[in-house]
Amino acid sequence: MKFFLDTANLDQIREANELGILDGVTTNPSLMAKEGIKGNANVKKHYKTICEIVNGDISAEVISTDFDGMIKEGVELSKIHKNIVVKIPMIKDGVKAMSYLNKKRIRTNCTLVFSAGQAILAAKAGATYVSPFIGRLDDIGFDGIELISQIAGIYAVQGFKTQILAASIRNPLHIIKSAEAGANVVTCPLSSIMGLLNHPLTDIGLAKFMEDHKKVNSK
Numbered sequence: 550m551k552f553f554l555d556t557a558n559l560d561q562i563r564e565a566n567e568l569g570i571l572d573g574v575t576t577n578p579s580l581m582a583k584e585g586i587k588g589n590a591n592v593k594k595h596y597k598t599i600c601e602i603v604n605g606d607i608s609a610e611v612i613s614t615d616f617d618g619m620i621k622e623g624v625e626l627s628k629i630h631k632n633i634v635v636k637i638p639m640i641k642d643g644v645k646a647m648s649y650l651n652k653k654r655i656r657t658n659c660t661l662v663f664s665a666g667q668a669i670l671a672a673k674a675g676a677t678y679v680s681p682f683i684g685r686l687d688d689i690g691f692d693g694i695e696l697i698s699q700i701a702g703i704y705a706v707q708g709f710k711t712q713i714l715a716a717s718i719r720n721p722l723h724i725i726k727s728a729e730a731g732a733n734v735v736t737c738p739l740s741s742i743m744g745l746l747n748h749p750l751t752d753i754g755l756a757k758f759m760e761d762h763k764k765v766n767s768k
């Protein structure tokens with residue numbers, strides 16, 4: 550399973566990249582706004598910087614919601630770097646745009662997916678990734694992980710090549726459960742990745758090893 554970081558924050562991207570476990574980055578207009586990145590030129594420059602830090606797929610989201618706008622933006626974004634994947638929302642024009650970009654060999658990540666039906670459409674349109682938002686489903690009382698399992702089952706039976714990118718991850722358990730459910734990728738905040746590290750027995754065990762080593766070696 551690949552690990553993507555879900556942020557536009559360069560410090561966090563560098564920190565995660567230094568761990569050696571980062572396979573890519575996803576962003577969205579809200580995450581770009583959070584970092585204060587505005588204006589077409591600055592947005593493109595920011596994506597280029599991310600591509601220079603991380604050697605992996607970088608999702609860059611369109612802000613148009615009509616077919617012509619999405620394909621124009623998609624083509625422009627794809628020219629920034631070979632690792633750019635164009636993020637397209639799961640709407641009618643989005644499906645059309647993904648099909649078009651797929652034929653032009655421009656890779657896409659279908660975002661804002663909340664049902665198995667939407668995931669089937671994304672696969673049919675030739676999306677490279679489909680992004681079910683599991684945290685946002687959990688937030689309204691639906692089971693986000695169950696959706697990952699359902700999509701994984703359908704894709705396996707049908708032989709769809711689209712990769713399942715579990716998005717809207719809120720905690721380390723979401724990462725573990727996504728792995729069990731068959732996600733190909735998780736995109737997470739840095740805090741959720743770091744949360745996987747922690748176990749009190751590791752800390753206690755390490756302190757004891759250090760103490761025992763010191764007892765003998767300080768004599």
Ligand code: E4P
Nearest residue numbers: 555575576577685716717718
């Ligand atoms: C996916 O690519 C989105 O950027 C993201 O995972 C949304 O997560 P949120 O629900 O925490 O905003």
